[in-house]
Amino acid sequence: xxxxxxxxxxxxxxxxxxxxxxxxxxxxxxxxxxxxxxxxxxxxxxxxxxxxxxxxxxxxxxxxxxxxxxxxxxxxxxxxxxxxxxxxxxxxxxxxxxxxxxxxxxxxxxxxxxxxxxxxxxxxxxxxxxxxxxxxxxxxxxxxxxxxxxxxxxxxxxxxxxxxxxxxxxxxxxxxxxxxxxxxxxxxxxxxxxxxxxxxxxxxxxxxxxxxxxxxxxxxxxxxxxxxxxxxxxxxxxxxxxxxxxxxxxxxxxxxxxxxxxxxxxxxxxxxxxxxxxxxxxxxxxxxxxxxxxxxxxxxxxxxxxxxxxxxxxxxxxxxxxxxxxxxxxxxxxxxxxxxxxxxxxxxxxxxxx
Amino acid sequence: xxxxxxxxxxxxxxxxxxxxxxxxxxxxxxxxxxxxxxxxxxxxxxxxxxxxxxxxxxxxxxxxxxxxxxxxxxxxxxxxxxxxxxxxxxxxxxxxxxxxxxxxxxxxxxxxxxxxxxxxxxxxxxxxxxxxxxxxxxxxxxxxxxxxxxxxxxxxxxxxxxxxxxxxxxxxxxxxxxxxxxxxxxxxxxxxxxxxxxxxxxxxxxxxxxxxxxxxxxxxxxxxxxxxxxxxxxxxxxxxxxxxxxxxxxxxxxxxxxxxxxxxxxxxxxxxxxxxxxxxxxxxxxxxxxxxxxxxxxxxxxxxxxxxx
Numbered sequence: 284x285x286x287x288x289x290x291x292x293x294x295x296x297x298x299x300x301x302x303x304x305x306x307x308x309x310x311x312x313x314x315x316x317x318x319x320x321x322x323x324x325x326x327x328x329x330x331x332x333x334x335x336x337x338x339x340x341x342x343x344x345x346x347x348x349x350x351x352x353x354x355x356x357x358x359x360x361x362x363x364x365x366x367x368x369x370x371x372x373x374x375x376x377x378x379x380x381x382x383x384x385x386x387x388x389x390x391x392x393x394x395x396x397x398x399x400x401x402x403x404x405x406x407x408x409x410x411x412x413x414x415x416x417x418x419x420x421x422x423x424x425x426x427x428x429x430x431x432x433x434x435x436x437x438x439x440x441x442x443x444x445x446x447x448x449x450x451x452x453x454x455x456x457x458x459x460x461x462x463x464x465x466x467x468x469x470x471x472x473x474x475x476x477x478x479x480x481x482x483x484x485x486x487x488x489x490x491x492x493x494x495x496x497x498x499x500x501x502x503x504x505x506x507x508x509x510x511x512x513x514x515x516x517x518x519x520x521x522x523x524x525x526x527x528x529x530x531x532x533x534x535x536x537x538x539x540x541x542x543x544x545x546x547x548x549x550x551x552x553x554x555x556x557x558x559x560x561x562x563x564x565x566x567x568x569x570x571x572x573x574x575x576x577x578x579x580x581x582x583x584x585x586x587x588x589x590x591x592x593x594x595x596x597x598x599x600x601x602x603x604x605x606x607x608x609x610x611x612x613x614x615x616x617x618x619x620x621x622x623x624x625x626x627x628x629x630x631x632x633x634x635x636x637x
Numbered sequence: 638x639x640x641x642x643x644x645x646x647x648x649x650x651x652x653x654x655x656x657x658x659x660x661x662x663x664x665x666x667x668x669x670x671x672x673x674x675x676x677x678x679x680x681x682x683x684x685x686x687x688x689x690x691x692x693x694x695x696x697x698x699x700x701x702x703x704x705x706x707x708x709x710x711x712x713x714x715x716x717x718x719x720x721x722x723x724x725x726x727x728x729x730x731x732x733x734x735x736x737x738x739x740x741x742x743x744x745x746x747x748x749x750x751x752x753x754x755x756x757x758x759x760x761x762x763x764x765x766x767x768x769x770x771x772x773x774x775x776x777x778x779x780x781x782x783x784x785x786x787x788x789x790x791x792x793x794x795x796x797x798x799x800x801x802x803x804x805x806x807x808x809x810x811x812x813x814x815x816x817x818x819x820x821x822x823x824x825x826x827x828x829x830x831x832x833x834x835x836x837x838x839x840x841x842x843x844x845x846x847x848x849x850x851x852x853x854x855x856x857x858x859x860x861x862x863x864x865x866x867x868x869x870x871x872x873x874x875x876x877x878x879x880x881x882x883x884x885x886x887x888x889x890x891x892x893x894x895x896x897x898x899x900x901x902x903x904x905x906x907x908x909x910x911x912x913x914x915x916x917x918x919x920x921x922x923x924x925x926x927x928x929x930x931x932x933x934x935x936x937x938x939x940x941x942x943x944x945x946x
Binding site: 411412560600604637 | 652672674721725729732733736737738739740743744746747748749750751752753754755757762874877878880881885913914915916917919920923924927930931934935938942
């Protein structure tokens, strides 16, 4: 009854093109922002922040980036863990080699470096399609893994590629305690989510979607595939690169190349498939699902008081995780975002069935 | 020159083994349009079953005959792979008909996690040995042509021979038997095959079982080389560039692609590797495949991809 758009008339184009055209949505989003920016940092325990919320926020950002490429432009990539690595290590190099480099500038340069690498490995997408492309993008993954281990200048000479950062601050404000790190990551996420939302509903986003739906037809009506595909790779790898920088700087603090290995790429892909391809909202749902699920699975035997040794528990976690993924794909191949929009449709008509 | 030949032979042997794994990918892709990421996990699972049952069966039945134990274990492992195939078709594939490629790909990734967890819960996670009696001593050949001759590992020779026999058998199976014809029909067109009365579900079980069999053979050979452990499932990642280089839909492509990748990898590691600081084996195959695809996007022998609006 409450969620109804009756009587909300649009008198201008601006009003008609809002991101959230329904008043109730705007109120809900406002409340949500207050909750995540004000209430959660005040009440959440450091464990909750560092173990769940910060990874969730940063991985949402990465999933968002990947979703632009896979969900909106239809180019499958299995190499996005590598782009995170490029972002993280490029940001680290700026941070370590240049005295007094602001954190934000480091992260953005990391994103730009990732963009360059992303476009480079995106060039094959102009000729290779579908599953061939998926496997070909693995080249990026293995190449970057190797570069971080073997090329000393990538890791500023540290052995085995493990690096660490400390004493972060943004514009003089420290980013040290869990709450501060959470807020910083969240702020970046909010800005990029807004940017991404506006990109995908603008001209460029419609070009991406046309390429995704059928690239030959899109080319026929005058969309340049080269431009559309490469911009998708560029935007996607930029966002993912920034997420990689955040993951290294804000979440891990010290890391090695294994933090961005092929499992990370798969994890990101899981997030967007389970969350929903081609949906900004879906990236958040997917990230939440993938971040929280292993923690719940790990804690379950402990909470229930079932004694189980760690090795068996780890294997069982693997099994349940795999089974749940398959189950989810079968039940809702379009992801949680589809359930969400179905629920909203139902809510608009409630209590009537039609 | 002798050193070059040694490297070349080494590459060919490794390539043959890559082909074995690549074959599993191609079989399943041809018949069901699924890019089966779980092939590596299947190799691991099969090898584990083989390794453990060859230990357990003599203990249970109370005899002490290595050959008999290996044969029985192979049979039981094969049975296990057929069960896996049946379960996958029954619980997963059946519900995902007509979904996007990427959804199916993700589903097989889910299967990968499940199989890895299941295998290690069932069989334990230590490193196991498979000993099927392949001779391990190296031999020298062409001693008259070169000083010192060319060193070849006998085990590799046997493995390559087994792989070659397997490929020949599969080719026969596909070309000459009724089931093979049905498989090819399904590969061509699901709907047309179904409309002339080929049961899709059964065909899928058969093809996944055959892929399981190939995985078992690959697992036994790799396992007796490297030992059966978790990293075995990563070997499958090495077979991916083979698959796309040869073409996703071509059995001969998997073989020739495997040989190219195997040789290219070894030669590049020896001759180009030092320029980059070594270890380029892990990405060289991928970059090679990538560059090759730029020229032929469908791989060496893949079906030409035709876009229609």
